[in-house]
Amino acid sequence: MRLHTKTLVFFSILMGSLVLVLGAISLYSFQRFSLYTAERHARSVADSVKVGLTESMVNGTIGKRPQFLDRLATVPGVESVRVVRGPAVTQQFGPGFANERPADASDIRVLTHGEAIFNVVEKKNGPVFRAIIPYTATSQGLPHCLQCHAVNEGTVLGAISIDIPQGEVKRQAIFATAIISLSVFLVALLMLLALGRLLRPLMDTADAVSHVVNDAVRGSFSGRVKQHSSDEVGEIAGNVNRLMEFLDEHLTTIGRRVGDLMGQHQQSAGNQLVATTEMVESLVEASQFKQAIEEDQNKHEVYMRLGNMLSEKYDFSLFSIYEVASSKNRMLPIVVDGEMNAPCRWCDQQILIDAGACRAKRTGHEVNAVDFPGLCTMFRDDGKEEKHTHICLPIIQSGTVGCVVQMVIPADQAQLARLLVPYIAVYLRETAPVLEGKRLMEHLKESSLRDAMTGLYNRRFLEEYVTPLVATNQRRQSVFSILMLDLDYFKQVNDTFGHEAGDKVLKALADILQKSVRSSDMLVRYGGEEFVIVLVDTSAEMALQVAEKIRAKVEETKIPLPGTVLQKTISIGVAEFPTDADTFWQVIKYADVALYEAKSRGRNRVERFTPDMWKETGESY
Numbered sequence: 001m002r003l004h005t006k007t008l009v010f011f012s013i014l015m016g017s018l019v020l021v022l023g024a025i026s027l028y029s030f031q032r033f034s035l036y037t038a039e040r041h042a043r044s045v046a047d048s049v050k051v052g053l054t055e056s057m058v059n060g061t062i063g064k065r066p067q068f069l070d071r072l073a074t075v076p077g078v079e080s081v082r083v084v085r086g087p088a089v090t091q092q093f094g095p096g097f098a099n100e101r102p103a104d105a106s107d108i109r110v111l112t113h114g115e116a117i118f119n120v121v122e123k124k125n126g127p128v129f130r131a132i133i134p135y136t137a138t139s140q141g142l143p144h145c146l147q148c149h150a151v152n153e154g155t156v157l158g159a160i161s162i163d164i165p166q167g168e169v170k171r172q173a174i175f176a177t178a179i180i181s182l183s184v185f186l187v188a189l190l191m192l193l194a195l196g197r198l199l200r201p202l203m204d205t206a207d208a209v210s211h212v213v214n215d216a217v218r219g220s221f222s223g224r225v226k227q228h229s230s231d232e233v234g235e236i237a238g239n240v241n242r243l244m245e246f247l248d249e250h251l252t253t254i255g256r257r258v259g260d261l262m263g264q265h266q267q268s269a270g271n272q273l274v275a276t277t278e279m280v281e282s283l284v285e286a287s288q289f290k291q292a293i294e295e296d297q298n299k300h301e302v303y304m305r306l307g308n309m310l311s312e313k314y315d316f317s318l319f320s321i322y323e324v325a326s327s328k329n330r331m332l333p334i335v336v337d338g339e340m341n342a343p344c345r346w347c348d349q350q351i352l353i354d355a356g357a358c359r360a361k362r363t364g365h366e367v368n369a370v371d372f373p374g375l376c377t378m379f380r381d382d383g384k385e386e387k388h389t390h391i392c393l394p395i396i397q398s399g400t401v402g403c404v405v406q407m408v409i410p411a412d413q414a415q416l417a418r419l420l421v422p423y424i425a426v427y428l429r430e431t432a433p434v435l436e437g438k439r440l441m442e443h444l445k446e447s448s449l450r451d452a453m454t455g456l457y458n459r460r461f462l463e464e465y466v467t468p469l470v471a472t473n474q475r476r477q478s479v480f481s482i483l484m485l486d487l488d489y490f491k492q493v494n495d496t497f498g499h500e501a502g503d504k505v506l507k508a509l510a511d512i513l514q515k516s517v518r519s520s521d522m523l524v525r526y527g528g529e530e531f532v533i534v535l536v537d538t539s540a541e542m543a544l545q546v547a548e549k550i551r552a553k554v555e556e557t558k559i560p561l562p563g564t565v566l567q568k569t570i571s572i573g574v575a576e577f578p579t580d581a582d583t584f585w586q587v588i589k590y591a592d593v594a595l596y597e598a599k600s601r602g603r604n605r606v607e608r609f610t611p612d613m614w615k616e617t618g619e620s621y
């Protein structure tokens with residue numbers, strides 16, 4: 001029940017009760033008052049009767065008492081007056097008139113006990129107040145009773161019965177009570193009306209506040225409460241309006257700013273507050289995501305996390321993450337449908353050799369095939385039965401497209417997925433600098449671990465690589481071999497043809513070496529014209545064959561130099577881990593010893609390390 005109704009019902013009950021109580025009290029008071037005045041009246045009449053009868057006795061006109069009593073009965077407010085003769089008087093003067101004998105038990109009781117009786121009896125013409133008042137013998141005054149009555153003082157001589165009509169008094173009392181009740185009722189009614197009017201602004205304000213607050217909960221803060229007065233109710237309206245203006249202004253600003261951060265401008269439909277909260281949550285999550293990927297070890301972990309975000313948070317099971325290899329102008333599929341380094345599945349293979357064929361890469365803009373079907377001709381729907389569409393988002397790194405994230409969406413979920421794009425874009429924006437940083441770091445690390453001239457790994461790389469290499473080898477209980485290579489008489493090249501020619505020879509050798517070993521083997525430019533090759537999972541026996549192949553290849557290679565063609569030879573030492581020594585650097589040393597042996601034995605040779613070589617040459621190390 002509303003407060004307005006509740007208040008009015010409460011006050012109606014209160015006022016109704018008041019009217020009833022007041023009416024009842026009035027009736028009771030009137031009754032008491034009328035009985036009191038009737039009694040007083042009866043006692044006056046009784047006193048008059050006593051005086052009249054005494055006078056009649058003295059004057060000898062007692063026989064005319066009926067006329068006296070009849071005259072008395074004509075006095076206004078008296079219906080009848082009767083004298084009842086007591087036993088003592090009857091005994092002395094006889095029974096008297098017929099109507100002077102006790103008429104009922106009340107008369108007898110009064111005569112017996114000498115105590116007055118007052119009561120109201122209902123008669124045909126209405127209620128009557130009946131008073132039976134005894135009169136007793138007394139010696140006081142002159143004349144007095146004992147002058148005529150032969151009785152003792154205090155004897156009940158008789159009683160005076162007086163009937164006083166109450167009908168009119170009752171009517172007047174009811175009328176007065178009705179007037180009072182009606183007046184109170186009218187006043188109560190007026191008070192209720194006034195209360196209703198007083199409550200109206202409060203109720204209107206409460207209703208308006210309720211509407212405004214409901215609108216605010218639905219995200220609209222434009223509602224205002226009408227100010228009906230300048231009292232507390234008006235103040236409530238004013239305060240609510242101020243609060244709404246404050247919220248409107250600040251939440252709109254927050255929404256706009258957050259929208260700017262999200263690259264999304266709020267639509268007018270929908271709950272702006274909920275939309276803003278969702279955007280803020282998304283920004284916070286994206287920021288947490290950024291923190292997580294910053295701590296990732298390499299960019300592949302970042303790509304994987306990005307893929308997990310797409311599949312776990314946004315329920316995309318079909319998607320591709322491409323990295324743009326800008327130096328080679330091609331796209332590399334990194335994560336496809338949650339799988340690392342899977343083949344390209346949702347685009348024409350063309351993009352793998354020409355990154356410019358990818359529209360997102362070429363334009364640096366979102367490619368939204370949901371709104372513009374067929375926008376990118378490179379998309380290939382690999383779905384077997386279901387139809388798919390796609391949205392591609394570029395990740396801009398240092399002003400160019402570094403990656404492209406492609407979301408492949410079943411056609412019936414396309415509209416829903418489209419709404420997620422701004423949220424995913426936030427993640428991608430956060431990811432971009434992290435990926436860029438990781439890419440740079442990897443590039444830096446790579447370049448610090450490579451020899452700039454030959455492109456082979458350098459000695460530093462070998463130092464870093466030793467621990468995981470040995471650990472893996474021990475875990476697999478395998479062996480690997482080390483070739484230590486050195487060009488023969490290389491100094492002569494520099495001396496005869498110059499340093500540039502020497503560099504050219506070194507590059508040619510690096511090229512031969514790269515082509516002679518497996519990609520899992522490791523090529524290191526160990527010193528000036530000294531190279532190390534780690535042949536994984538290869539025994540010394542096999543390594544000797546590889547070394548021999550390299551030696552022969554070098555020997556037969558003609559290196560063109562300005563004005564001449566050069567042919568060089570190479571010496572190679574071979575050692576095996578852990579057969580020759582159980583530490584990596586010791587095996588390197590033994591390979592070097594074997595190389596020394598090859599040089600000693602005339603160069604252009606391959607020598608396998610044997611312990612006796614160490615004994616012979618060990619001193620010089």
Ligand SMILES: Nc1nc2c(ncn2[C@@H]2O[C@H](COP(=O)(O)OP(=O)(O)OP(=O)(O)O)[C@@H](O)[C@H]2O)c(=O)[nH]1
Nearest residue numbers: 486487488489490491492494499500502503528529
């Ligand atoms: N052009 C060029 N020469 C280099 C480079 N690094 C080292 N050298 C030269 O390689 C030569 C090595 O000569 P030596 O150590 O005397 O050996 P060698 O002449 O090859 O003779 P043996 O090894 O005993 O057959 C030196 O002249 C170095 O200056 C380089 O990066 N470029």
